[in-house]
């Protein structure tokens with residue numbers, strides 16, 4: 482039985498991945514943004530006594546969430562799933578990029594780290610070539626490119642761990658909308674597979690998957706100089722060090 486933490490598991494793909502993993506017999510620690518969302522989750526989902534709270538748009542709450550998560554010891558896998566699409570540029574950067582950075586640095590080291598990116602990252606810009614890093618111009622696509630870049634940087638640093646990213650497909654969740662064309666089940670099975678499978682195919686690092694297969698990604702994510710700049714920005718903004 483593996484122990485897994487999933488950010489943003491009160492709804493959508495995070496909730497579905499949590500349910501799938503629990504049905505397989507794994508222990509899942511879930512996460513909701515606040516007490517109200519936690520209560521709603523408990524009402525519809527009996528097995529959810531292990532639910533942490535924290536608003537990922539607030540740095541102090543991200544730090545507290547990491548501390549609370551560390552109360553469960555080391556997780557076998559962490560799925561960085563929480564994400565937002567329709568929000569201010571600042572919140573998009575904080576929730577989609579800075580929170581995964583801070584949680585990764587502050588939580589005890591899991592053997593497997595999984596970052597839920599998006600194929601929209603292919604149309605994103607890193608903004609890292611610029612003199613100043615414009616978090617106030619951040620789009621969703623930009624944030625998902627930066628998240629993939631972070632994943633690659635972590636994979637380069639901790640090369641004995643399995644650290645990967647994925648695109649879940651355009652699926653009908655609150656974010657994807659009712660008309661989303663892709664298969665909802667396929668939308669969470671890759672992160673579940675990366676979290677617990679013993680297949681050789683998941684014991685890799687720095688890869689980007691779509692529906693259980695490696696997929697094409699924005700090659701800028703492999704640029705180690707840009708990765709270093711991104712890490713430096715995250716360190717500066719959060720005061721959380723990468724070299725713990």
Ligand SMILES: NC(=O)c1ccc[n+]([C@@H]2O[C@H](COP(=O)([O-])OP(=O)(O)OC[C@H]3O[C@@H](n4cnc5c(N)ncnc54)[C@H](OP(=O)(O)O)[C@@H]3O)[C@@H](O)[C@H]2O)c1
Nearest residue numbers: 489491492493494514537563564599651652654655656657
């Ligand atoms: N759906 C798609 O078509 C699609 C496509 C590509 C990538 N993705 C990615 O897949 C991941 C999951 O998306 P989804 O479709 O499942 O979205 P969703 O249904 O909107 O669920 C997002 C989850 O993240 C949580 N969250 C958002 N902002 C938060 C905050 N500030 N603090 C704490 N929790 C927060 C949400 O909590 P609340 O319930 O409280 O809002 C919810 O549990 C995201 O990273 C998304 O970018 C989705």
